[in-house]
Amino acid sequence: MTRRIDWGQLLANYGVVLALALVIVFGWLRYDNFLGAFNILSVLRYNAMFALVSLGMCFVIMTGGIDLSVGSTAALGSVCAAYGSPYGLVPGLLAGVGAGLAVGVLNGLVVTRLHIMPFIATLASMLAASGMALLLAGNQSISVSYDTAFTELGQGNLLGFPIPAWIAIAAYGAGSLVLNLTGTGRTVLAIGGNEDAAHMMGLPVRGVTFLTYLASGGCAGLAGVVLAAELGAGQPIEGVGWELFAIAAVVVGGTLLTGGAGSVVTTLAGVLLLGVLFTILNFENGKGWISLSAYWQSVIRGAFLLVVVLLQARLTARAGQRRKGADPASAA
């Protein structure tokens, strides 16, 4: 059998990177300063928290689960971080991440011990985390202390690069290592591929599933820390809709929602793609030819998501036809 490059599969896996490159080239050709340092750095700074929640979401989705609680967990994390900020950078960081991990533990226990569907379990913890954030903050935003270095986590630079971007890069590096080089990473994919089979092979299904929710909670808490440090306040009502943005980014990144396959790097590309589309809209308005209100942002994102999932559906169907006998509907 000759080895041929499966272009369709390659496109399905890395199409998002190609799309990102095309969009960036388009922006570079069309607008002045599109690739200017200021624009690049502000896109990175602003999207770092979305990148963090999407990373955790990616791991959960690869096991075939879902985590709807990331948005309100980030809000809870930002409130806790704001309360911790007067004691310094590290206490603020730990408070935010700790809150996120606590929600992650709760999600993991409910999913793995009570055997409640992830969708419902995390829907409930979304409400609970949101309620806790509002209770702790007394229904208002909590100012972050500027006496300590805490705000550096959101507003500072390191080697000319925004610190939130460094945090996100570090998290994605760690995530990529875990997924590609460790047994835990392989187990994550095995669970998503076929949970029963993974269980029968003796893989620690429960433990690893639990870990993915823990990681997702931790990432969301970290995103909350960045949020609080960037805005200078813990925001109990922030994070609405973040979970669906994260799911969209993961899907655009080519990770299947049925689990069993996925990539950390393309998820990052998905986040950046959705973020850059918004920047393009701003630049286009700046040129004055058209004037699209900010509301177009969600319409364009939705349309983009539609195009991506349609392409994915076609490519998957074609790959299914080539592997004879595989019924694409049987995976549903």
Next chain:
Amino acid sequence: MSDRTAAGGAPRPWSPARLLARFGTVIALVLLLIFNFAVTPNFATWQTLNVNLTQVCTIVIVAVGMTLVIATGGIDLSVGSLMAISGAIAPMIFMGKIVQIGNIYAAVTLAILAGIVATTLLGAFNGWLIARFRIQPIVATLVLFIAGRGIAQVMTNGNLQVFRVPEFQVIGLGRIAGLPVQVIVMLVIVAIATWVLRRTNFGRSVLAIGGNERAARLSGIATDRIKIAVYAISGLLAGFAGLVVIAINSAADANLVGLGMELDAIAAVAVGGTLLLGGRATILGTLAGALTIQLVRYTLLANGVPDAAALVVKAAIIILAVWVQERGRTA
């Protein structure tokens, strides 16, 4: 609440766990009512009943559609955004922003129809994506969840549309025999949906698809058409609920109409005892689920508990209800 498909085989003996799973929501509802009659001041009044029913009725209307969708093994995340769309379209028509219509009744009728037809078509579009391209429901409806509210905001430029049109607002503020009009509409919708799910071929096909889609298709059910119809119905009901919301508020705010409704509706369906994997569904259960969640919130608020704490309690109730049902099934 017997509108479930038989699980097959001989009926199993009743165990306490199964009884609790089946009637837990109703029991909880009755206990809540007793508690409120005893403790909450001014509970047994016509006004309390009306306030609660008015608040819960849009959730129930949307949740009925969601029940049908979930019965096929799907989910519809777009309902809140569809509410915003119908809520944006209707005022533009009856306020004469698109075309001037002399007769106010004709204008209102056209406005209501336009709003509902638009969301029904968008719902059918959801179903088409799911049936034709085999896209997972959660992703397919995510598209309109994101884009739908944007469409409503773009149409209105994000502006609040304030109006005073009694001929239209009768669906949110009118009363028949003392009962709010929308409550009566809600009861009619619940009755029709219960009948459809229990007694019609369509209802049986819906449950068959949720139980085992391949088997359903092989046995000759037009699975694709049924799925498209189910999402269209969900869109229709969401569109109507959006109209009720703006009629109550005398204003349409595309940023807020239906915000978070998908979660409220899913919670009501889950607490009501519909199997979230599909194949088993109960409309009356969904009604009981929505009423329970509403009554818990009212009980807490009426007794001085802050709204934020009520959210935490709501979360606990959802988990408890689903866990009890899960245990009842395996017991």
